[in-house]
Amino acid sequence: MSEKEKNHKITTSSGIPVYNYEDSQTAGPRGPVLLQDYFLHEKLAHFNRERIPERVVHAKGSGAYGTFTVTHDITKYTRAKLFSEIGKQTRVFLRFSTVGGEKGSADSERDPRGFALKFYTEDGNWDLVGNNTPVFFIKDAKKFPDFIHTQKRDPYTNCKSATMVWDFWSLNPESLHQVMILMSDRGTPFSYRHMHGFGSHTFSFINKENERYFVKFHFKTQQGIKNFTNAEAAKMRGVDADHAQRDLVEAIDKGDFPRWDLKVQIMTEEQASNYKFNPFDVTKVWSQKEFPLIDVGVLELNENPDNYFAHVEQAAFAPAHVVDGISFSPDKMLQGRILGYPDAQRYRLGANYEQIPVNRCPFAANNYQRDGAMRIDGNGGSKPNYFPNSFDDTFADENYKQPAEPLQRDVYADWFDRNGENENDHYTQAGDLFRLMTPEDKANTISNIVGSMRGISGEKRDLIINRQLCHFFRADISLGLGVAQGLGVDVTQHATGMVHPN
Structure with missing residues (x-):
């Protein structure tokens, strides 16, 4: 048999040639399937595991x-x-x-x-x-799970929810x-x-x-x-x-x-x-x-x-x-x-x-990490799995040391308000961005916001809309007016904070 023929044989994952790829082994032409047909098990078991967990975010x-x-x-x-x-x-x-x-x-x-x-x-x-x-x-990772939950599916309806989204953004x-x-x-x-x-x-x-x-x-x-x-x-x-x-x-x-x-x-x-x-x-x-x-x-x-x-x-x-x-x-x-x-x-x-090849550094990677599922690099062979040791010549290269980072004096560990003094201007850059838009882009942006906010529902609908409108008005008056009009909101009462969607 030629080398080419050998390389084209269908085999199991362990390299054993497969006699029949399409038919299960049975007791007679119409009999039950035999447990000993290992390749049937391998195909089905691997198929059941073809999907790794999708990314929590950035899945597609x-x-x-x-x-x-x-x-x-x-x-x-x-x-x-x-x-x-x-x-x-x-x-x-x-x-x-x-x-x-x-x-x-x-x-x-x-x-x-x-x-x-x-x-x-x-x-x-x-x-x-x-x-x-x-x-x-958001500006603090502690808020990330909550934010992403609002972008995913409502735990009750299992549908995307404009109410969740705008409730979070308005807060x-x-x-x-x-x-x-x-x-x-x-x-x-x-x-x-x-x-x-x-x-x-x-x-x-x-x-x-x-x-x-x-x-x-x-x-x-x-x-x-x-x-x-x-x-x-x-x-x-x-x-x-x-x-x-x-x-x-x-x-x-x-x-x-x-x-x-x-x-x-x-x-x-x-x-x-x-x-x-x-x-x-x-x-x-x-x-x-x-x-x-x-x-x-x-x-x-x-x-x-x-x-x-x-x-x-x-x-x-x-x-x-x-x-x-x-x-x-x-x-x-x-x-x-x-x-x-x-x-x-x-x-x-x-x-x-x-x-995994797409993630592997194509140059040298040396460390003492060992074992774990799917270790495919030889696992360090017979080399020591600890450092320092008397058997190899690896070393920590001081040339790669980064300069010390200066820290503020009299700094105390605490939970600081991420939106405290001098950290709470959320409106200037958002408003500047809107004012830089062309008239067509402004109209499309307002239309997109209105279309999304119309999906807000439930007993808190007015509260959420009112809260978000306050942010839009603070960023740019024309932006706030455009969204309010699109939602059918009476803006004459906005100065008192009483905005009621019709």
Whole structure:
């Protein structure tokens, strides 16, 4: 038998050739199935386990491999090796996603879009896990489970609930800036190729002199921004629920490789300590007039995964994964994600999830972690599983030590109000965003808000609407008036706080 014939035999998972792939072994042509037909058991048992737990958020996504190429010198800000010289290329994997929907939801739902990048660098994998928006709904990770519960299904009806959504937003005005983006046409991108990406959080750069700079990451699409209107998005949900997935795969297959320009904003430690608002508040943006965008490089997606499950579904990202020259900030949401994301991946994929090819560092990875389900790298062989030891020459490299982070004097551990003094302006940037919109965008945003808020029901309906209208009026009078009129609210009584929907 030729080698080719041997390689084409159907076998069990343990490599044993299968005699009959389609018929179960039975006692006679019409008799009962025999327990000894192991391959029948293997097929059914594996089939029952084909679905790993879907992500709690960002369940439905699309992904592709590509390259990041440095086009401008930023080495005065960071010593990260992937930025070390102009022309340097780093392989990347990018996963796009919706946030609140399940794995079978439609790509054109009104929702933020995930923008999660994995850079395979020689100093390890750097995960920049952001969205297509520069801000988020909340500023403290302690609120994250509650927020996501409102975006999922009502525990009584098992349906999506506008009442839950707007009740939460109206009780948490810090969400207003992100709500304005979501309710504009930016909440329904035409495709993943036609939207920007952001790191969203504030991170830090560290240069060769151990100087720290704070940084925000912006990926600007070269394809141009293109959005659905609400009506177009609703239509696409019925025409092709997988429109964004199909669009990405087909574009790359035909060589129309999508590209984004990476730009950064830089803030010094001194500027951060004296800034007019908390620069680590993820519900706020930094002024691009004060902190202009600096060109860095070009991201290109040019390779579709050959198997969706192996690459896209098993891709695992964590903001905890930063490399030398890139670090964190006091952003409270980021600090919570440093804990929450790796924990979610261990639950979903197992303790050894970083050995899965899409997640594996292509360069050396040495540690004393051992065992656990699905260990596939030899488990360290006969080498010691403890450190220090007398048998190998591994060491902790002091060259990768980060500079000490200065802390405020006389700081006491406590539970501080995230919206305390100088932290509670939720309206200026949200209003500025609305005032920057074109008349058409303003009209669409108001229409989208009204359409969503009409779904609020129950005995608390008037209370929730009244509370949210107060936020809209504080952001911009014309915004508040437009939403109130769309809901049939008597705004003449608004000054007394008594707004009654008709």
